Amino acid sequence: MTRRPTLPRPACGAALIFLFMILGTAAPSLAAAEWSYSGTKGPDAWGRLHKDWATCDKGQQQSAIDIALTDPVRMHKLHLNYNVTGLDLVNMGHSIQQKYNAGSMLTIAGKSYMLLQFHIHTPSEHTVMGRQDPLEIHFVHKSEMGELAVIAVLVQAGKTNTAALEIWPHLPLEKGQKHRNENIKINARDLIPHDQSFYRYMGSLTTPPCSEGVHWYAMKNRLEMSAAQIKEIRGLIGQSNRPVQARNHRIILDSEE
Numbered sequence: 001m002t003r004r005p006t007l008p009r010p011a012c013g014a015a016l017i018f019l020f021m022i023l024g025t026a027a028p029s030l031a032a033a034e035w036s037y038s039g040t041k042g043p044d045a046w047g048r049l050h051k052d053w054a055t056c057d058k059g060q061q062q063s064a065i066d067i068a069l070t071d072p073v074r075m076h077k078l079h080l081n082y083n084v085t086g087l088d089l090v091n092m093g094h095s096i097q098q099k100y101n102a103g104s105m106l107t108i109a110g111k112s113y114m115l116l117q118f119h120i121h122t123p124s125e126h127t128v129m130g131r132q133d134p135l136e137i138h139f140v141h142k143s144e145m146g147e148l149a150v151i152a153v154l155v156q157a158g159k160t161n162t163a164a165l166e167i168w169p170h171l172p173l174e175k176g177q178k179h180r181n182e183n184i185k186i187n188a189r190d191l192i193p194h195d196q197s198f199y200r201y202m203g204s205l206t207t208p209p210c211s212e213g214v215h216w217y218a219m220k221n222r223l224e225m226s227a228a229q230i231k232e233i234r235g236l237i238g239q240s241n242r243p244v245q246a247r248n249h250r251i252i253l254d255s256e257e
């Protein structure tokens with residue numbers, strides 16, 4: 001005969017169990033709200049840090065990727081109708097971001113996306129035939145339907161960049177710090193190469209939650225910044241690139257014929 005063991009049931013037992021349940025569920029989700037580019041919360045762990053970030057692991061169209069074996073095709077040109085906007089920088093710890101006022105548009109094949117912000121990664125996230133650059137700028141746009149289009153600009157060491165020359169003295173040095181000044185005008189166009197031939201592919205956000213369905217337009221021509229300009233921003237944000245992801249049979253279109 002088996003006897004069911006009897007558990008002691010102090011009056012506060014149920015309350016304690018309930019408390020453990022609350023802490024047990026709340027604690028991991030609070031901790032998981034953070035991610036980084038290295039260590040236990042680095043890119044390999046993103047998909048497990050939060051239930052909403054599973055796409056970082058399971059997605060089949062993740063960014064960034066190595067750009068190689070592209071398909072040349074005649075494509076619509078990118079139409080950039082950008083306005084100037086007031087300096088509105090924020091140090092996000094892992095990036096520096098410049099917010100953009102409403103009204104600056106990217107139009108391609110009759111479809112319009114509004115520029116929301118641009119931000120910086122060091123070194124580059126995309127590589128081209130294995131080559132990594134020291135810096136990459138992402139210009140994030142959103143359509144009225146909520147679709148995202150990102151223009152990626154690779155930056156190599158070379159001449160001093162005049163647009164960066166104006167922005168860099170205002171970079172917020174501490175995480176969470178903002179710097180706004182309506183009298184200092186920023187034009188995102190100044191940080192995009194004049195020749196706007198591009199590579200195009202379907203990918204994702206390169207940070208959690210790694211959502212897919214992002215239209216990527218990677219500029220084929222690089223910008224230049226001086227080694228000192230690159231070093232300055234790298235010193236602020238540190239290594240901030242997600243490693244390249246599996247391509248998984250995706251087609252990369254090449255706007256040059």
Ligand SMILES: [Zn+2]
Nearest residue numbers: 119121138206
């Ligand atoms: Zn980015």
